[in-house]
Amino acid sequence: MKQPNSQPTAALLLRETASQTAGPYVHIGLALDVAGLPERDEEIWNRMARPEAEGEHIEVVGTVIDGNGDLVRDALLEAWQADARGEYRPEFDLEQPFNGFGRTATTAEGASEWRLETVKPGAVTRGDGRVMAPHINLAIFARGVNIQLQTRLYFEDEAEANAACPVLNAVESPARRQTLIARREEVDGRVRYRFDIRLQGEGETVFFDF
Amino acid sequence: MQNDNKRFVERDRDWHPPAYAPGYKTSVARSPSQSLVSLQTPSASELTGPDFRRLRMGRYDNDLLMNFREDPALAGSAGLPAGERIMMFGRVVDQFGKPVPHTLVEMWQANAGGRYRHKKDGYLAPLDPNFGGVGRCLTDEQGWYRFRTVKPGPYPWPNDVNSWRPAHIHVSVMGPAISTRLITQMYFEGDPLIPLCPIVQTLRDPEAVETMTGRLDMARSRPMDCLAYRFDLVVRGELQTYFENQ
Numbered sequence A: 001m002k003q004p005n006s007q008p009t010a011a012l013l014l015r016e017t018a019s020q021t022a023g024p025y026v027h028i029g030l031a032l033d034v035a036g037l038p039e040r041d042e043e044i045w046n047r048m049a050r051p052e053a054e055g056e057h058i059e060v061v062g063t064v065i066d067g068n069g070d071l072v073r074d075a076l077l078e079a080w081q082a083d084a085r086g087e088y089r090p091e092f093d094l095e096q097p098f099n100g101f102g103r104t105a106t107t108a109e110g111a112s113e114w115r116l117e118t119v120k121p122g123a124v125t126r127g128d129g130r131v132m133a134p135h136i137n138l139a140i141f142a143r144g145v146n147i148q149l150q151t152r153l154y155f156e157d158e159a160e161a162n163a164a165c166p167v168l169n170a171v172e173s174p175a176r177r178q179t180l181i182a183r184r185e186e187v188d189g190r191v192r193y194r195f196d197i198r199l200q201g202e203g204e205t206v207f208f209d210f
Numbered sequence B: 001m002q003n004d005n006k007r008f009v010e011r012d013r014d015w016h017p018p019a020y021a022p023g024y025k026t027s028v029a030r031s032p033s034q035s036l037v038s039l040q041t042p043s044a045s046e047l048t049g050p051d052f053r054r055l056r057m058g059r060y061d062n063d064l065l066m067n068f069r070e071d072p073a074l075a076g077s078a079g080l081p082a083g084e085r086i087m088m089f090g091r092v093v094d095q096f097g098k099p100v101p102h103t104l105v106e107m108w109q110a111n112a113g114g115r116y117r118h119k120k121d122g123y124l125a126p127l128d129p130n131f132g133g134v135g136r137c138l139t140d141e142q143g144w145y146r147f148r149t150v151k152p153g154p155y156p157w158p159n160d161v162n163s164w165r166p167a168h169i170h171v172s173v174m175g176p177a178i179s180t181r182l183i184t185q186m187y188f189e190g191d192p193l194i195p196l197c198p199i200v201q202t203l204r205d206p207e208a209v210e211t212m213t214g215r216l217d218m219a220r221s222r223p224m225d226c227l228a229y230r231f232d233l234v235v236r237g238e239l240q241t242y243f244e245n246q
Helices: A024-032 A159-164 A174-178 B207-208
Strands: A059-064 A076-081 A101-105 A114-119 A137-139 A149-155 A179-187 A190-194 B006-008 B087-096 B104-108 B134-138 B146-151 B155-159 B163-165 B169-175 B182-188 B213-216 B229-230 B231-236 B238-241
Touching: A024 A076, A024 A101, A024 B104, A024 B169, A059 A179, A076 A114, A076 B207, A101 A114, A149 A174, A174 A179, A179 B163, B169 B231, B182 B231
Parallel strands: A059 A190, A149 A179, B087 B229, B087 B231, B182 B213
Antiparallel strands: A059 A114, A076 A101, A076 A137, A137 A149, A179 A190, B006 B238, B087 B146, B104 B134, B104 B169, B155 B163, B169 B182, B213 B229
């Protein structure tokens, strides 16, 4: 029997349930509208901020691209972010103006972009006192992805904070840090950030273990 | 600074399936070729996560025998799905055996014939007019969850020339933070398709496959009504840290 790696108390620990891919029909369970199923009264979806939420309202869009350069049209993404003041608010309640958690998906149709409506998060301070640049935590689930890929979306117009961010700086290759920076666009007076995720190969997005 | 005084037990990535597992063909182009970057100092970003206690659920959200009707006029047995009636239940605990209360457990599955109610599933086995295939619930104070459903059928998929998925239910659990977030699949005890499946075989340790196998539990079945399968979920252990930064 194999022991868990680098866990001195391994024998005392239960093993974590093993991960499996979310498969091609993940939408049935976690994105009902995309699957073509009737939605329930309350769904966890991509509108994280209502108009009255505090902060700069933004739209975040992107694609997911595989190692051949082809669109991944069946991915589910989960976002977790601090509010505009840099506070994580665990309580999820669709009646409140802002929720730090959201879901979105790429689909079989058109440009296959995922999309979130949210507010730009504030900077979050780590336990060691170092300040991380504003970011959104993203997890990618899909057919062919055996355990979710965890990444972070940073903002192009936060160059100074990004340069000082201890997490961005933990990425050894400066060129690879760029894969985590969303590009700012303005569309009809609205601020939109574009963040394309490349699972493999040229321009491969940085994924984290934590 | 929020919730920085805790840690989760490191994820054993040799136990979980690797990203690149060529027997499962889709993983070949969808696996990163670079190493993961380890966050040496976890922060509130990783140590917190959503709490869904105020998500308003419907009465039948965890009862797949009742929560879908193509024709709402169908009632009684005419409104029930076809297939083996089962209860699927279990407990969510962490690696220290501590129950995980009030956490969101979601599941989805094919119908008794192996067909998903998804616009992308074109398998010739028919849809069931009384089966949707989605459920959700929160664990109770002691970490227990339960669903009522029908046992899903196996189905073919384009991987090898003749690949079939074992009967399975997709299961998603949040746990206390995004660090514990987990999506897995429950297989059914004794299914001979389990060892043949390229997705199951992404796991290198047969013991890991055991953690994903639901067990027939006759004691909790209901006579003349439904069988019961127990599936416990273990999420990463949470521990407090002391004396950091002092």
